[in-house]
Amino acid sequence: MRATEFSSSIPSRPVYAGLRPHGALPALMLAEGAGGEALAELAGADPSVMRRAHLFWIPAGAGPGLAARLRALGPAGYVEGPDYAALRPRFVRALADAHMGTRLYLAGDEGLIGQAMADALAAGMPLEAIDAEHRGGIARRMQCVHCKGITENVTTDPFTCAHCGLNLFVRDHYSRRIGAFQGVCVDAETPGQVPEPQEIKP
Amino acid sequence: MTSLMLRVAAAESLTPLVKRFRFEHPQGAALPLFSGGAHVVVEMPDGEVLRRNAYSLISDPQDGSGYEIAVRREDGGRGGSRFMHGRVQPGDQLRISLPLNLFALDLRARKHVLIAGGIGITPFVAQVRQLLRMQLPFELHYAARSRAEAAGLKLLPDVPQIHVHISDEGDHLDLGGILSGQPLGTHVYTCGPEGLITAVAEAGARLGWPKTVLHSEVFQAPPPGRPFAVVLARSGRTIEVGAHQSLLEALEAAGVEIDWSCRGGACGRCETQVLSCHGRIEHHDHWLSEDDRSSQSRIMPCVSRFRGETLIIDR
Numbered sequence: 001m002r003a004t005e006f007s008s009s010i011p012s013r014p015v016y017a018g019l020r021p022h023g024a025l026p027a028l029m030l031a032e033g034a035g036g037e038a039l040a041e042l043a044g045a046d047p048s049v050m051r052r053a054h055l056f057w058i059p060a061g062a063g064p065g066l067a068a069r070l071r072a073l074g075p076a077g078y079v080e081g082p083d084y085a086a087l088r089p090r091f092v093r094a095l096a097d098a099h100m101g102t103r104l105y106l107a108g109d110e111g112l113i114g115q116a117m118a119d120a121l122a123a124g125m126p127l128e129a130i131d132a133e134h135r136g137g138i139a140r141r142m143q144c145v146h147c148k149g150i151t152e153n154v155t156t157d158p159f160t161c162a163h164c165g166l167n168l169f170v171r172d173h174y175s176r177r178i179g180a181f182q183g184v185c186v187d188a189e190t191p192g193q194v195p196e197p198q199e200i201k202p
Numbered sequence: 203m204t205s206l207m208l209r210v211a212a213a214e215s216l217t218p219l220v221k222r223f224r225f226e227h228p229q230g231a232a233l234p235l236f237s238g239g240a241h242v243v244v245e246m247p248d249g250e251v252l253r254r255n256a257y258s259l260i261s262d263p264q265d266g267s268g269y270e271i272a273v274r275r276e277d278g279g280r281g282g283s284r285f286m287h288g289r290v291q292p293g294d295q296l297r298i299s300l301p302l303n304l305f306a307l308d309l310r311a312r313k314h315v316l317i318a319g320g321i322g323i324t325p326f327v328a329q330v331r332q333l334l335r336m337q338l339p340f341e342l343h344y345a346a347r348s349r350a351e352a353a354g355l356k357l358l359p360d361v362p363q364i365h366v367h368i369s370d371e372g373d374h375l376d377l378g379g380i381l382s383g384q385p386l387g388t389h390v391y392t393c394g395p396e397g398l399i400t401a402v403a404e405a406g407a408r409l410g411w412p413k414t415v416l417h418s419e420v421f422q423a424p425p426p427g428r429p430f431a432v433v434l435a436r437s438g439r440t441i442e443v444g445a446h447q448s449l450l451e452a453l454e455a456a457g458v459e460i461d462w463s464c465r466g467g468a469c470g471r472c473e474t475q476v477l478s479c480h481g482r483i484e485h486h487d488h489w490l491s492e493d494d495r496s497s498q499s500r501i502m503p504c505v506s507r508f509r510g511e512t513l514i515i516d517r
Contacts, residue, residue, distance in 0.1 A: 025410040100384045101410035124312040124387020128412035 003038065004134040006202045013172040016113065016134040019105050021046030027053040027103040028094055029075065030116050032084070033060035034135035035107030036070055042105065043073040049105075050075045054094055056087050058112070060136075084112055091116065095123035106132040111141035111152055114179030121176065138202050143180040144168055150180055156197040158186045167194045205245070205299045206233070210292050211268060220321065220353035221287055222260070225269045225298055232266035236301035238329030239391075239419070242269060243465060245297040246285045252454075255282040255423070256464055258324035258393075259301055260357055262331050269298065272353055274321040279423055280446050304468050305393070305419040307332065312387025314340040315380065317402055319394025320347070323354035325419060326393065330358060343367060345375045345394070377405040392418040422466050424448035425486055427507045433514040434458065435477050449503035458517055460503070467505035474501050474515050481510010 003018055019042040027049060031039045036057065043050050054077035057070055071078055081087035104120050106113045113132045120130060139153040149163025157170035161183065168183030175182065187194050208225035215221050227233060236259055246253040261270035273286045290296065305325050307314060314333060316326045323344055333340045341363050346352035348370040358364055367373045381390070381402075390411070392402045399418040406416045426446045433440050434456075443452040450472055453460050463471040467487030476483070479498045487502035494500040501508070501515065 022410065095386065098386050100381070100386060100388045100415070102386065103410060124385065126387075126412045126415050128414050129410070 004136075004138060004202055006134075009172040012174045014110070014114075014132075014174055014176075016132045018133045019107060019131045021049045022103045022131075024048040024051045025101055025103050026098065027105060028056070028091070028098065028120075029053050029105040030056040030058075030087075030091060030108075030112070031070075031106070032058040032108030032112045032136070033062050035109075035112070035133065036062055036066045038107035038133040038135050039105065040066075040069055040073065047073070052076050053105075055079070056081070056091055056094075058083055058087060058108070060108075084115055088115075088119070092119055092123065095120055095125065098123075098125070102129065104130045106130065107135055109136040109139060110134060111139065111179075114141055114174075116179075118177060118179035127176075138200060140170065140200060141180045142168065142170065142183040143175065143178055144183050146185060150178075151183070154183075155200055157200050158194060158197055159183070170200060205243075205297050207295050208233075208269070208298045210290055210294045210296065213290060213292055216272060216353040216356050217351055219351065220272050220274045222270060222272050222353075222357075223286065223290065224261075225271075225296070226267065228295065233269060234300055235266050236263050236328075237303050237306050238263050238332035239305035239307065239325045240301035240303035240328070241305075241325070241464070242271070242301050243299040243463075244271070244282075244286070245299075246282055246290075248281065248285050248289075251281075253280070253282045253285060254465055255286075256466055258305075258328070260324050260327040263328050264331075264335065269301070272321070272324050272327075272357065274353070276423070280426070282423070302463055302469070304464055305391070305417065307391070308389050308415075308417065309338075310387075311389035311415070312339070313385055313389075314338060315384060315388055315390045316340060316342040317375070317377075317380070317390065317392045317394070317398070318342065318344045318354065319375075319392075319398040320345070320351075321353065322392075322394030322398070322419075323352075323357070324393070326391070327354065327357045329391070330361075330364070334359070334361065341365065341380075343375060343380055345369065345398070377401055378409070381405050381409050381411065389415045389417065392416070393420070396420055419468065420466070420488065422486065422505060424451070424465075424505045425507070427484065428509065430508045430513070432508065433512060434517045435514050436517060443507070448505065449501070449507065453503060453517060460517065462504060465504045467502050470502075472503050474503055474517055475499065476501050476513065477516055478512060478514040479508075479510070480512045481508060483508050483513070 053075045055075040057080045142154045144161040147164035151162040169186040171182045173182040209228045211226040212224040257271035275287045276283045345367045441456045463469040470489045484507040486505040
């Protein structure tokens with residue numbers, strides 16, 4: 001499965017340039033599901049990226065074969081967890097211990113990339129030290145601008161806020177700090193008149 | 203350019219080559235505050251020539267009672283520092299621009315590493331005061347040839363964050379050591395000779411530091427060169443630029459209105475479009491992009507020169 005190509009949009013819509021090897025620098029790697037393939041390809045392009053890399057792996061439906069392949073790439077550290085929430089304490093700890101010159105490689109869907117990138121930036125990692133590649137579904141992580149609640153895995157526009165129940169329009173406006181897109185009430189002036197939900201496109 | 207006539211309140215030698223000057227408002231009014239790394243441009247009326255040199259402020263950014271600068275005498279220079287050393291006395295009045303900061307601390311950083319070579323210590327003297335006041339983590343590495351020449355020793359507080367490296371005593375800057383093991387979110391600031399700035403950039407690249415967190419400032423005087431002529435498209439006039447004059451100074455001497463700020467090729471204010479160029483522009487600035495340089499479509503008159511047949515600029 002290839003990296004997802006998004007159509008062009010407003011400047012705040014993130015663009016994931018793909019993983020590019022930066023040699024044997026210290027590295028943190030985090031991949032989920034189809035993102036594991038991106039890491040395998042990265043190591044294929046330059047095996048030395050694994051020498052000082054700590055790999056965090058979320059299988060998310062990917063078979064045990066992929067996990068075995070990732071381990072066989074020989075990362076300096078390897079941790080597996082069921083989802084980002086479960087791995088997050090260890091990932092944040094690894095960020096706190098990291099030094100300048102450490103690279104971060106992220107591969108997976110936008111929700112994972114967004115949350116991990118927000119944690120990395122909050123830990124002081126420079127944006128330029130982060131490589132990200134979008135693999136997997138195009139569901140969005142949305143923040144309601146009204147109640148500030150996060151709704152995960154949004155695939156339609158508009159959608160219903162999982163916290164306050166408002167009907168929200170899916171904007172391309174993205175917050176790097178929160179790691180989520182912005183959802184704005186779609187029927188504020190005409191309550192109840194909600195456009196037919198459409199599937200979100202890349 | 204907004205400026206103030208200020209009175210020289212004190213002039214004191216810090217080392218045989220470096221003198222400190224303090225400027226105050228003639229009526230004792232408070233001066234605008236600034237941020238660490240800011241500089242002022244001092245105007246020096248030297249006979250026919252009006253010299254303008256930029257100097258980093260070394261006084262406390264939160265103290266509006268005066269501005270202080272440290273000037274190193276460059277005997278082989280164009281004359282500005284010799285004027286300051288030889289002619290300026292307490293009680294004199296000089297025109298000083300309001301402070302401008304092209305080398306500010308990036309306050310998003312988690313930690314600040316300051317690296318100074320020689321007289322490049324000056325912007326850091328004010329930054330250290332700001333960092334101490336804000337209680338931000340930092341370290342300063344100050345390299346100088348000898349203690350006698352290290353003017354910064356008399357300007358810096360005695361705090362453990364400051365590390366002095368005197369090469370005559372065998373203590374050289376170990377840039378690899380300084381840049382290794384710094385926590386995430388560290389920014390590096392370098393001021394000093396071009397060679398030091400290049401060395402920090404190379405050590406940073408080797409250790410995987412992104413360029414965006416490596417800041418630097420070189421205060422360069424306009425380099426001398428061969429005299430050349432420039433055609434001004436708007437008036438059709440041709441002006442001559444002398445060997446020890448900059449194009450900006452020649453434009454000013456010819457009465458051409460031109461905006462400027464740092465006069466050292468860093469701020470971009472005097473950027474000028476080149477309409478025709480038969481020859482080679484000697485770019486000395488830190489402002490133009492590689493494309494602008496190689497296409498010879500723009501020039502920074504404050505520091506850059508020209509060699510060749512004709513140069514027509516949009517002035």
